[in-house]
Amino acid sequence: MTSLKEEVEEKKKLIATLRNKPWRMKRRLKLLKECQAFVEEFEGALGKGKGRKLYAYKVMMAKKMIKFNRDFDNFKTACIPWERKIKEVESHFGSSVASYFIFLRWMYGLNLVLFAFMFGLVVLPEVMMGLPYGSIPRKTVPRAEQDRAMDISVLLDFGGYCKYSILFYGFYNDERTIGVLQFRLPLSYLLVGLGIFGYSLMVVIRTMARNSDEGGDGGDDGQFTFAFKMFTSWDYLIGNPETADNKYASITTSFKESIVDEQENQKDENIHLRRFLRVLANFLILCSLGGSGFLIYFVVKRSQEFANLDQDELSWFEKNEVEFVMSLLGLVCPPLFETIAELEEYHPRIALKWQLGRIFALFLGNLYTFLFALFDEVNAKLEKEKSIRNATIWGLNEYYSNYSSYHNTTDIPPPDIHPADVIRGPCWETAVGIEFVKLTVSDIQVTYMTILIGDFLRAMIVRFLNYCWCWDLEAGFPSYGEFDISGNVLGLIFNQGMIWMGAFYAPGLVGLNVLRLLTSMYYQCWAVMSCNVPHERVFKASKSNNFYMGLLLLVLFLSLLPVVYTIMTLPPSFDCGPFSGREQMYNVVMETIENDLPAFIGNIFTYATNPGLILPAVLLMVLAIYYLNATSKNYQNANLELKKKMQMARDEEKNRRNNKENTNQVMQDLEDLLPNRSLLPPAAEEEKPPPVLEKGSKSPKVAKRPGAAANGKGVNIQKDVSLAAPNPKAAVTHPPGPRGPSGNARGPPPGPARGRGRGTPPSRR
Amino acid sequence: GFNSTFCTSDILQVQLSFPPPRLFDRYRDLAPQLVPLDYTDQPDVRLPYELIGSMPELKDNPFRQRIAEVFSEDGEGNMTLDDFLDMFSVLSEMAPRDLKAYYAFKIYDFNNDDFLCKSDLEKTLNKLTRNELTEDEVRMVCEKVIDEADLDNDGRLSLEDFQHMIVRAPDFLSTFHIRI
Numbered sequence: 001m002t003s004l005k006e007e008v009e010e011k012k013k014l015i016a017t018l019r020n021k022p023w024r025m026k027r028r029l030k031l032l033k034e035c036q037a038f039v040e041e042f043e044g045a046l047g048k049g050k051g052r053k054l055y056a057y058k059v060m061m062a063k064k065m066i067k068f069n070r071d072f073d074n075f076k077t078a079c080i081p082w083e084r085k086i087k088e089v090e091s092h093f094g095s096s097v098a099s100y101f102i103f104l105r106w107m108y109g110l111n112l113v114l115f116a117f118m119f120g121l122v123v124l125p126e127v128m129m130g131l132p133y134g135s136i137p138r139k140t141v142p143r144a145e146q147d148r149a150m151d152i153s154v155l156l157d158f159g160g161y162c163k164y165s166i167l168f169y170g171f172y173n174d175e176r177t178i179g180v181l182q183f184r185l186p187l188s189y190l191l192v193g194l195g196i197f198g199y200s201l202m203v204v205i206r207t208m209a210r211n212s213d214e215g216g217d218g219g220d221d222g223q224f225t226f227a228f229k230m231f232t233s234w235d236y237l238i239g240n241p242e243t244a245d246n247k248y249a250s251i252t253t254s255f256k257e258s259i260v261d262e263q264e265n266q267k268d269e270n271i272h273l274r275r276f277l278r279v280l281a282n283f284l285i286l287c288s289l290g291g292s293g294f295l296i297y298f299v300v301k302r303s304q305e306f307a308n309l310d311q312d313e314l315s316w317f318e319k320n321e322v323e324f325v326m327s328l329l330g331l332v333c334p335p336l337f338e339t340i341a342e343l344e345e346y347h348p349r350i351a352l353k354w355q356l357g358r359i360f361a362l363f364l365g366n367l368y369t370f371l372f373a374l375f376d377e378v379n380a381k382l383e384k385e386k387s388i389r390n391a392t393i394w395g396l397n398e399y400y401s402n403y404s405s406y407h408n409t410t411d412i413p414p415p416d417i418h419p420a421d422v423i424r425g426p427c428w429e430t431a432v433g434i435e436f437v438k439l440t441v442s443d444i445q446v447t448y449m450t451i452l453i454g455d456f457l458r459a460m461i462v463r464f465l466n467y468c469w470c471w472d473l474e475a476g477f478p479s480y481g482e483f484d485i486s487g488n489v490l491g492l493i494f495n496q497g498m499i500w501m502g503a504f505y506a507p508g509l510v511g512l513n514v515l516r517l518l519t520s521m522y523y524q525c526w527a528v529m530s531c532n533v534p535h536e537r538v539f540k541a542s543k544s545n546n547f548y549m550g551l552l553l554l555v556l557f558l559s560l561l562p563v564v565y566t567i568m569t570l571p572p573s574f575d576c577g578p579f580s581g582r583e584q585m586y587n588v589v590m591e592t593i594e595n596d597l598p599a600f601i602g603n604i605f606t607y608a609t610n611p612g613l614i615l616p617a618v619l620l621m622v623l624a625i626y627y628l629n630a631t632s633k634n635y636q637n638a639n640l641e642l643k644k645k646m647q648m649a650r651d652e653e654k655n656r657r658n659n660k661e662n663t664n665q666v667m668q669d670l671e672d673l674l675p676n677r678s679l680l681p682p683a684a685e686e687e688k689p690p691p692v693l694e695k696g697s698k699s700p701k702v703a704k705r706p707g708a709a710a711n712g713k714g715v716n717i718q719k720d721v722s723l724a725a726p727n728p729k730a731a732v733t734h735p736p737g738p739r740g741p742s743g744n745a746r747g748p749p750p751g752p753a754r755g756r757g758r759g760t761p762p763s764r765r
Numbered sequence: 766g767f768n769s770t771f772c773t774s775d776i777l778q779v780q781l782s783f784p785p786p787r788l789f790d791r792y793r794d795l796a797p798q799l800v801p802l803d804y805t806d807q808p809d810v811r812l813p814y815e816l817i818g819s820m821p822e823l824k825d826n827p828f829r830q831r832i833a834e835v836f837s838e839d840g841e842g843n844m845t846l847d848d849f850l851d852m853f854s855v856l857s858e859m860a861p862r863d864l865k866a867y868y869a870f871k872i873y874d875f876n877n878d879d880f881l882c883k884s885d886l887e888k889t890l891n892k893l894t895r896n897e898l899t900e901d902e903v904r905m906v907c908e909k910v911i912d913e914a915d916l917d918n919d920g921r922l923s924l925e926d927f928q929h930m931i932v933r934a935p936d937f938l939s940t941f942h943i944r945i
Binding site for chain 2: 020022029223227232233234241258262
């Protein structure tokens with residue numbers, strides 16, 4: 001009986017692993033049929049007596065479950081949107097450009113989930129169960145603004161009816177529970193606002209972990225350079241002759257470069273000169289970053305002064321100085337950084353990483369300047385609010401005392417003022433929300449305009465003016481644009497940072513972003529297919545996009561900080577939003593714990609927030625991190641040791657087979673130096689030194705390999721940013737053969753013709 | 766439509782989980798007059814290599830002839846439906862790494878001797894670079910490849926050597942992949 005059961009299990013395992021076997025289809029099918037027949041016949045026979053029917057039933061349900069899972073998996077795969085579109089882009093432009101669209105699609109999925117949270121848990125309850133527009137002051141346009149509230153210009157500036165709608169923080173009411181379901185809106189608002197960050201963090205880290213798992217398999221980069229080039233450089237996804245041409249050319253160039261690297265001995269490079277140049281380059285770039293930071297600060301200060309002057313007297317330039325300067329910096333600085341970076345003579349992959357880091361720093365500078373300007377505004381509004389609040393309270397007291405003295409009662413009805421006439425506080429949260437929404441909208445406009453002008457218009461000009469122009473526009477300047485992958489990815493990342501920051505103050509922002517990503521997908525796919533040409537060096541995307549995920553994580557933390565700071569320190573406005581009237585925004589959690597939850601949970605929280613408990617917990621976590629870090633370092637070292645052992649074993653094997661000729665040059669020289677050959681030590685002793693020396697001579701060789709970090713101790717940058725095809729060290733001064741006569745000057749180097757940094761211009765207040 | 770008349774590949778596709786109807790339609794579209802709609806009696810239909818090699822997914826691939834030869838029953842590149850399915854199944858995203866490595870080895874083994882010898886490597890390289898490199902350069906690269914990957918030191922790459930090397934390649938799975 002047991003042997004029969006074992007056989008059935010074995011056959012089932014065989015069916016499961018059938019796909020892995022490298023057999024012909026016919027053989028697999030035959031075996032599959034046999035196994036399935038066997039399993040069906042004997043599985044039923046195993047259950048005996050009373051249990052038999054139950055057993056058969058269980059088996060049937062298990063089979064149905066498996067089939068259901070399979071169908072569901074198929075369905076899920078079919079549901080993935082835009083698969084065909086991305087495949088088209090991939091076959092024309094290679095997997096690196098397609099990786100941008102895959103990243104865009106991933107972002108879209110993330111934003112869709114965030115939108116579902118925001119919409120389902122905050123917006124919908126307020127709309128369905130809360131008070132309608134016009135019922136209370138915070139939901140009504142003030143009397144003074146009402147006649148202009150429907151104007152297009154006001155609406156486009158997100159004033160008027162837009163400002164007093166569900167899009168912004170100020171609309172939401174602060175009643176503790178609303179509607180029949182007793183839905184706690186303020187609590188929900190706070191939790192969703194923080195939950196957005198939590199969910200995004202979880203998803204990003206999970207994706208990073210998954211990516212690093214797949215990419216982490218790679219061993220020494222220097223160990224199999226040529227083998228990898230030979231067997232993994234052709235991208236089987238290419239289905240387009242132009243891309244294939246580019247790929248052939250790029251492979252050829254890459255091989256030639258590696259050959260040259262292999263052939264040349266230790267380059268006679270002047271390390272000191274190179275170091276000096278690098279220090280100089282970094283100094284120059286720091287200067288320009290500092291200069292741009294100061295320029296931004298100066299301009300923002302000036303704009304604050306301008307804000308105090310009469311608005312009509314300012315020219316357009318003065319009104320929009322800040323955005324103008326930001327955009328200018330965003331257009332000018334990246335090419336400047338690239339030019340300075342040529343001094344450094346890094347490996348192009350490393351140079352790209354430096355470049356991305358510097359542009360990131362520039363964007364960050366923009367971002368934080370915008371935030372500080374915003375903070376000034378918020379503080380000013382808070383000041384104003386204090387005075388209005390005092391005035392309102394004073395007014396109310398006056399009303400009560402007048403009423404009671406006039407009517408001689410103590411039962412005073414609340415003042416009967418139309419909501420539109422009530423004096424309003426400045427509501428800084430809505431103002432902040434409006435700023436973020438305006439910024440996002442202007443970013444969208446800039447992006448779409450750049451594509452329209454920089455790609456589409458350029459392509460039209462090149463195509464149609466070519467008939468009547470003196471030089472060949474298509475081959476020389478300006479030619480068709482290439483898709484700027486890194487610029488677009490950085491733009492996407494920063495846009496997401498904006499959304500994360502602004503979502504707490506403007507719940508409608510996430511919905512706006514979902515729409516934006518959706519239209520971006522279609523628009524950019526169209527633009528790429530119709531206006532761009534494949535890169536000259538078609539580079540393959542590495543499966544681990546961890547570099548971009550790392551940037552996204554950084555941006556997530558950076559956008560978390562301002563929001564958490566404002567929740568914790570700034571007092572909410574007294575008359576708008578779901579936290580109005582409270583001391584701090586997080587008080588709503590305390591209230592919920594006190595009023596809604598049973599008493600012992602309140603006790604638990606009190607204990608949990610005791611510093612005596614938190615400090616040891618933090619200490620424990622720090623120790624755990626230290627321990628895991630140490631363990632992982634140990635594993636890495638063990639790995640390295642094993643690799644070295646394998647390498648030694650290989651070399652010993654090789655040596656053993658070639659023991660007649662001594663391939664080691666050092667040993668050869670030593671032998672020649674020996675005065676008398678007959679004085680050579682016996683052969684047995686001679687065998688021992690070579691392995692040690694082999695190892696010794698092997699490591700400088702490893703260090704010499706282009707681009708590989710010495711010993712694996714240094715940062716292994718290659719895996720993270722394998723955007724460029726490996727190894728093109730110097731500029732390719734001549735194209736490989738069949739590229740045609742004008743292939744030499746392909747215009748400006750294949751960087752973006754338009755500014756890579758579309759700096760996020762903050763809108764002025 | 767795609768229904769129960771199509772048993773054999775139905776079973777296998779359910780096992781291998783890639784979308785059934787499109788693949789059969791692609792096969793049929795290559796030669797509608799040769800391929801019947803009904804496969805219950807397992808007709809012996811073989812599409813000649815020229816049709817396979819002209820598929821958009823393959824026509825730009827320098828190794829298309831080798832791919833067709835490896836997956837075809839007769840070794841000449843003329844493929845039955847089962848061979849066709851086999852080919853795209855191995856080249857799909859879902860196929861495990863070892864399976865892909867096995868077939869990659871066979872594809873690059875031009876003389877079918879179960880070893881990647883120097884001449885195989887030279888042919889591979891020339892196909893990759895469209896004969897752009899000089900003879901010296903080709904020779905140097907092939908020597909380097911054997912030097913790097915040959916573990917048992919017989920001057921040629923066996924399947925074990927190849928697999929040992931290819932599992933360390935970060936890009937193997939993403940480049941040895943055809944989406945259909």
